[in-house]
Amino acid sequence: MVRILNEKWLVYQVRAKKDPEAFASLYDLYVEKIYRFVYFKINNKEDAEDIVSSVFLKVWSYLIEYTEKEIDSFSGLIYKIARNLVIDHYREKGKIKKEDLEDFEELPAEENNYETVATNMEVEQLMVVIKKMKQDYQEVLLLKHVEELSTAEIAEILGKSQVGVRITLHRAIKKLQEMVNKK
Amino acid sequence: MSQELISQLKKIRETNGRINADQSWVVQNKARMLTQIKNTVPEEPVKFNLHMVWQAMEVLLPGRVVYSVVRPMAVFILVGGIALSGWITSASATENCLPGEMCYGVKMAVEKTQEVIVNVTGSNDAKTQMHLEFASRRANEVKQVIAKNDSNSSAQATETIKMLEESLQSVRDNFSKLGVDKPERAKEITKEITKKTEEIKTKLEDVKVLIADNMNKVLAEAQVVNKEITTNTLPVLESASAEATADKKVLEDKKATTTPIVISTTTVIVSEEKPGLTIDEVLAKLNEATASSVQTEQKISDSDKSVKEAVASNLASTTPSVAVPIINTTSTTSSL
Numbered sequence: 001m002v003r004i005l006n007e008k009w010l011v012y013q014v015r016a017k018k019d020p021e022a023f024a025s026l027y028d029l030y031v032e033k034i035y036r037f038v039y040f041k042i043n044n045k046e047d048a049e050d051i052v053s054s055v056f057l058k059v060w061s062y063l064i065e066y067t068e069k070e071i072d073s074f075s076g077l078i079y080k081i082a083r084n085l086v087i088d089h090y091r092e093k094g095k096i097k098k099e100d101l102e103d104f105e106e107l108p109a110e111e112n113n114y115e116t117v118a119t120n121m122e123v124e125q126l127m128v129v130i131k132k133m134k135q136d137y138q139e140v141l142l143l144k145h146v147e148e149l150s151t152a153e154i155a156e157i158l159g160k161s162q163v164g165v166r167i168t169l170h171r172a173i174k175k176l177q178e179m180v181n182k183k
Numbered sequence: 184m185s186q187e188l189i190s191q192l193k194k195i196r197e198t199n200g201r202i203n204a205d206q207s208w209v210v211q212n213k214a215r216m217l218t219q220i221k222n223t224v225p226e227e228p229v230k231f232n233l234h235m236v237w238q239a240m241e242v243l244l245p246g247r248v249v250y251s252v253v254r255p256m257a258v259f260i261l262v263g264g265i266a267l268s269g270w271i272t273s274a275s276a277t278e279n280c281l282p283g284e285m286c287y288g289v290k291m292a293v294e295k296t297q298e299v300i301v302n303v304t305g306s307n308d309a310k311t312q313m314h315l316e317f318a319s320r321r322a323n324e325v326k327q328v329i330a331k332n333d334s335n336s337s338a339q340a341t342e343t344i345k346m347l348e349e350s351l352q353s354v355r356d357n358f359s360k361l362g363v364d365k366p367e368r369a370k371e372i373t374k375e376i377t378k379k380t381e382e383i384k385t386k387l388e389d390v391k392v393l394i395a396d397n398m399n400k401v402l403a404e405a406q407v408v409n410k411e412i413t414t415n416t417l418p419v420l421e422s423a424s425a426e427a428t429a430d431k432k433v434l435e436d437k438k439a440t441t442t443p444i445v446i447s448t449t450t451v452i453v454s455e456e457k458p459g460l461t462i463d464e465v466l467a468k469l470n471e472a473t474a475s476s477v478q479t480e481q482k483i484s485d486s487d488k489s490v491k492e493a494v495a496s497n498l499a500s501t502t503p504s505v506a507v508p509i510i511n512t513t514s515t516t517s518s519l
Binding site: 005008009012015016018020023024027028031032035036039040045048049052053056057060064067070071072122123126127141145146147148173174176177180 | 185188189191192193194195196202203204205208209212213215216217219220221223224225235238239241242243245246247249250
């Protein structure tokens with residue numbers, strides 16, 4: 001609740017007073033989440049960094065220009081913009097190469113904790129499996145279980161009803177389970 | 184099984200590697216972004232506007248609620264408040280208004296409005312109490328109007344007493360209805376009604392005293408005026424009349440003795456030297472002036488003649504060879 005109020009206050013400061021410092025605070029709250037979201041979709045560090053930069057600049061422009069438009073949720077707004085930019089990126093770059101989906105980096109040599117290494121491998125493999133799923137399923141899984149957004153926020157980002165989001169999430173988990181078991 | 188998957192999904196955030204952003208990049212990107220943003224911010228501070236109020240409310244309430252409910256309600260309350268504050272100000276200001284004053288109309292309008300509302304929403308109990316209050320106010324007004332004691336007092340007092348009677352009649356009607364509907368409540372408010380009616384009675388007694396006082400005052404003043412007329416005014420009038428008569432006589436006498444003033448055309452003699460001369464006298468004067476001027480002319484011509492003769496003889500004795508023509512001045516003189 002406090003987090004939500006704080007976020008709303010920062011958004012008010014940006015819209016009403018064009019405060020760059022308030023926007024910098026919003027950046028700190030969301031940069032990691034938006035990077036993960038974008039990277040998960042496009043699987044390229046440099047492109048993800050470019051897209052994330054563009055996301056924040058677009059959000060700033062939106063907040064300053066459309067001061068009279070209602071904003072129910074800032075997270076809904078920023079994820080929507082990020083999603084649209086990823087779609088634009090897909091259009092520019094063409095289809096995602098299949099190699100990108102299966103390729104994963106070697107684990108860093110400094111990792112001596114075998115349990116962590118094993119966990120990381122499991123997570124990486126899980127990510128590979130997820131990327132083979134439908135876009136809708138990928139998005140709900142990422143937003144719900146990785147970014148831990150609420151069903152209402154996910155509904156706003158994806159332009160669906162909350163009931164629809166719950167159904168999609170249930171199906172995504174079920175599909176992921178099937179694919180993991182097969183593997 | 185799905186719980187395991189979910190817990191593994193949650194671990195994705197903690198995984199080192201490409202899924203999470205590089206911290207150095209995060210910091211650099213923030214600085215770059217702030218530089219770009221600050222270029223778009225105007226130097227002068229943003230002025231306050233009403234929309235900021237709604238935006239501030241969005242911090243606590245959902246945007247939909249703010250714009251669909253709170254904002255229309257605020258506008259309604261503001262408009263209603265302005266209208267009501269004007270009504271309240273005028274209503275409270277009219278409490279002490281009396282019949283004949285400009286604000287009395289507003290006072291009556293406020294009471295009428297109150298009556299309508301109570302008739303629609305109130306019980307017989309409320310109606311009884313309201314009309315009792317009105318009756319008390321009318322009695323008060325009558326007392327104040329009589330105390331003022333100006334030219335319109337009696338007419339205004341009569342009108343107000345009529346309204347007082349109407350209010351008391353309404354009290355009786357509503358009380359009897361209350362007695363039928365709610366006899367217990369009727370018993371309860373009987374004391375209240377008795378107290379109020381006693382107050383009204385006291386006020387009307389005061390009115391009677393005031394009227395008597397006023398009448399005595401008027402009578403006393405009339406007596407004073409009568410005395411004044413008898414002792415002072417009448418003698419003055421009589422002496423004034425006598426003086427007027429005497430003056431009239433004097434004027435008449437003067438008229439008889441006054442000689443008419445003759446206005447003559449001869450300015451020098453008549454207007455400056457001898458005012459009041461008759462025409463005959465003026466003519467006589469003119470004749471004298473004419474005669475003396477003729478004599479003067481004769482003397483001039485005689486002396487002229489003798490000078491000429493002297494000159495002529497002188498010339499003849501000194502220059503015998505030269506003939507000088509003699510200038511004849513007599514005709515010239517006589518023509519003057």
